[in-house]
Amino acid sequence: MNLPPEVDQAAQRLLDVLRGTSALREYAQTREAVMAQDDLRLLVRRYERVQAALQLAAMTGTPPRESDQAEFERLGAIVYESDEAAAYLLSRMRAQQLVAATMDRLTAEVGLNVDIRES
Helix, strand or coil: CCCCHHHHHHHHHHHHHHHCCHHHHHHHHHHHHHHCCHHHHHHHHHHHHHHHHHHHHHHHCCCCCHHHHHHHHHHHHHHCCCHHHHHHHHHHHHHHHHHHHHHHHHHHHCCCCCCCCCC
């Protein structure tokens, strides 16, 4: 879907503001440092793929595969031995939280929010 020009311009301004936050600046810096190192980049990407598989299983209410759970634990122990990788993952989480909070605000304001938690 193409955005109306005024919405596209407002979205660009919002993106500029988000990119200027400490959370997204730190994420960009730590991401660049990790992705510049082949070994860390491969390790972090594998960790993120397994993490995404576990999150998808949790969201759909299906039990995670034992192999994914074991791989996540194994990779997590390795990833968090690296200060750079740990800083990247923490900054990524903070950036995701900022973007999610922004999306929550937007969807709530236009009446599209969906609370998936049970009451």
